[in-house]
Amino acid sequence: MRRLLALSLLAACTTPPSVGTVDPANGSGTPDAPVPTSQGAYHVKNHVDVSVEVFLPDQVEGVVTTLRTFSTNPGKALLELPGQAGVPAVGTLLDAVPGPLKDKLEDWINGYIDPISIGGVKLTDAAGLIAMLAETALTNVDLDSDLTIDGATATQTFTQLDLSPAGIDATLPLDVPTDLRSATTTAAVESGTLTLGDEHFGFEYGTYAWVAVNQASTSLFGADIRTTLGNAVNCGHLADTISNKCVLGVCVGHKDLIDGACEAGLDFVVDQMKDKFESINLDVVHFASGSAALVDDSGDGIADRIDQGTWDAEINGGQGLRHVPATFTGAR
Numbered sequence: 001m002r003r004l005l006a007l008s009l010l011a012a013c014t015t016p017p018s019v020g021t022v023d024p025a026n027g028s029g030t031p032d033a034p035v036p037t038s039q040g041a042y043h044v045k046n047h048v049d050v051s052v053e054v055f056l057p058d059q060v061e062g063v064v065t066t067l068r069t070f071s072t073n074p075g076k077a078l079l080e081l082p083g084q085a086g087v088p089a090v091g092t093l094l095d096a097v098p099g100p101l102k103d104k105l106e107d108w109i110n111g112y113i114d115p116i117s118i119g120g121v122k123l124t125d126a127a128g129l130i131a132m133l134a135e136t137a138l139t140n141v142d143l144d145s146d147l148t149i150d151g152a153t154a155t156q157t158f159t160q161l162d163l164s165p166a167g168i169d170a171t172l173p174l175d176v177p178t179d180l181r182s183a184t185t186t187a188a189v190e191s192g193t194l195t196l197g198d199e200h201f202g203f204e205y206g207t208y209a210w211v212a213v214n215q216a217s218t219s220l221f222g223a224d225i226r227t228t229l230g231n232a233v234n235c236g237h238l239a240d241t242i243s244n245k246c247v248l249g250v251c252v253g254h255k256d257l258i259d260g261a262c263e264a265g266l267d268f269v270v271d272q273m274k275d276k277f278e279s280i281n282l283d284v285v286h287f288a289s290g291s292a293a294l295v296d297d298s299g300d301g302i303a304d305r306i307d308q309g310t311w312d313a314e315i316n317g318g319q320g321l322r323h324v325p326a327t328f329t330g331a332r
Contacts, residue, residue, distance in 0.1 A: 021300045025151045026189065033192040034296035034303040037332060041146035042306055044156070044330035047165065048285075050139050050315060063138065063276040064131040066269040070229075071128035074113040075106030078265030085272075089264035093257040101245070101252050108242050116232050118221050123232045130225060133168055133216050134273070137209040138280065140165035147306075147330055154187035154196050158203075163212040169219060170212040176203045189294065194306060196290040205317075206280030213277075226270040235262035284316040292328065306330035 022028040025038035036042070070077035082090045094102060116123040142162035148155050158181040163170045174181050186197035214224040221228045239259035245252050252258070292309030296302065306329060313326035 021302050023302055026149065029192070029296070029301040031296045031299045031301060034294045034301050035189055036149040036194060036294060036303050038148070038150045040332060041148045042330035042332055044145045044147045044306065044328050045162070046143040046145060046311070046326060046328045048141055048143060048313065048315070049325040050141065050317065063280070064134050064273060066272045067127055067131045067134070070269050071124045071131060073106070073110065074124065075109035077269050078109060078262060079106055082265050082268035085268065087264050087268050089260040093254065093261040096254050096257055097252055098250055101247060101250065104245070104247065105242065108245050109238070112238055112241055113233060118228065118232050126221060127229070129220070130213065130217055133166065134213045136166040137163055137168055137213055149187045152187055153184060155182065155184045156199060157182040158201060161208050161212070163209070168212050168216040170215040172208045172211055174203060192294045194292045194294050198289065199287040201285040202283050203281070204278070205282040206277040210274055210277035226266065229266050229270070233262065233266065235259050235266070238262050280317065282315055282317055284321065286314045286321065287326070288312040288314070290328065304332055
């Protein structure tokens, strides 16, 4: 009797564990070779390295030209650049100021702005930091999505942009039409490996990146870029200071014109940057194929996570399709 009991216990201990849950669309798997669930979405993070092959260096640099100039030569950014662009308020000031004083305006503005700081950071350094973040925002991004897998069909829908890879703590929900941010493709699973087929997407990347950069400015300095510059410069005080500058008894004067030109110059610096951002689109995000490992953490044969995913990806940012490194991971 004891021998029979021992044999029964041994048999129970050596009986293979059950496979576990059977997915109605994707069948059953094992802990070592799980299948995906069809009963919900995997929340996926697609990391895309938008390299210089997608956006030309001059294109990226052009986005931040005015702010970069402000960081090194504020007077030029507020007077020369908008003057060359035909900004009326700046042109009116330059026409009104006596010739011998006109050439000194930029230096006087630089001398006024140089000691200004915000949050313990020199204003010009702050402008340079924002310009650097703006450039980086165009090169590294995570595209968050929901991925559903139902038999041989998979649907991926982008949900938001995550700019944390660019050093910007901002996630921006995508509000473009679903058909532009969603794609249905093929899915296959073999021995715990998921393979996805061809997908195409497109959206106005620069518009979202501009919002993110302003959020970064708010996080760092308490307000968006234009407000930060305006509060720090204080055009009224700048106008009062510069209008009282004199050479050989001839004073600048025209306080109101200086105030208006200062505000218009700041508008120009920021509006040029905004317009350049919003001209940059990801006309096509093409995932030709993807492959990843399915991971079963619970031991029921159904994958809890998607890991080590790589895309064969290419992007058209206005220069034609260019291959880019892209990876993905996901979890239920």
